Amino acid sequence: MKIFIDPGHGGTDSGAVGNGIQEKNITLQIAQKVREILEREYNNVSVRMSRTGDQTVSLNQRTNTANQWGADFFLSIHINSGGGRGYEDFILSNLSSASRTAQIQRAIHLEIITKNNLFDRGSKQADFHVLRESNMDAVLTENGFIDNAEDAAKMKDPSWIENVARGHAQGIANAFGLQRTTENDEYKVIIPNTAFWQARYLVREFQGRGYRAQGVALKTYGPNEQPAENDPYSFVLFTDYENARNLVIELKNRGYDRTYGTRITS
Ligand SMILES: [Zn+2]
Incomplete structure (x- = not known):
């Protein structure tokens, strides 16, 4: 199982900013933790990331890399802004609720929302580049609002990052029936x-x-x-x-x- 993890933004593109923190740093922290959990705790998982440091990576580069690698799943991790609060996730517009992508979205949503202690804005659809141009099932998560003081305070807490990452990993594991490693537990x-x-x-x-x-x-x-x-x-x-x-x-x-x-x- 090949999982492509895409920490939103990076390098010259900081993404959303607020309350003294930048989206690009939070998305990278969550992504690295998701990778660590998936590789350590599950069998037969290989993970690639669109960036592993603070690099500038275009949207085309992100989807091209995942497509050329032949990923089975594309996970894009973001932080929201613009005056709201809470968690939401997206799949591509006009996918039916019976589609495989929508099933995966529901599995991931359920696990994240029970671990992230954020208001639940629901599961949504949008015509985002990474969802449209990736050849595989793709989900984009928006993990709280950086311009909301309460959400941002959580983002500064390493145990929140860990919980959010665990939610992503567990959701993926449930959706794809990943097997836990036992001997290394x-x-x-x-x-x-x-x-x-x-x-x-x-x-x-x-x-x-x-x-x-x-x-x-x-x-x-x-x-x-x-x-x-x-x-x-x-x-x-x-x-x-x-x-x-x-x-x-x-x-x-x-x-x-x-x-x-x-x-x-x-
Ligand atoms: Zn973003």
């Missing part, structure tokens, strides 16, 4: 509720054993406040499936009865 081992001192002790121990591990505070602290030794903390460790199973058993045997493992997914 990352797992988390979690002790949901322990004391701060215990979480700190475990983090040191497991970091010493070569793992990525961290404690997560279960209450909020003021800027000058320190957690007390017995404050509630959870302990999280990142590993692969085999190790996760063994570590859950080990930690349960050590008295952390509520330890569990879970796959890191959307």
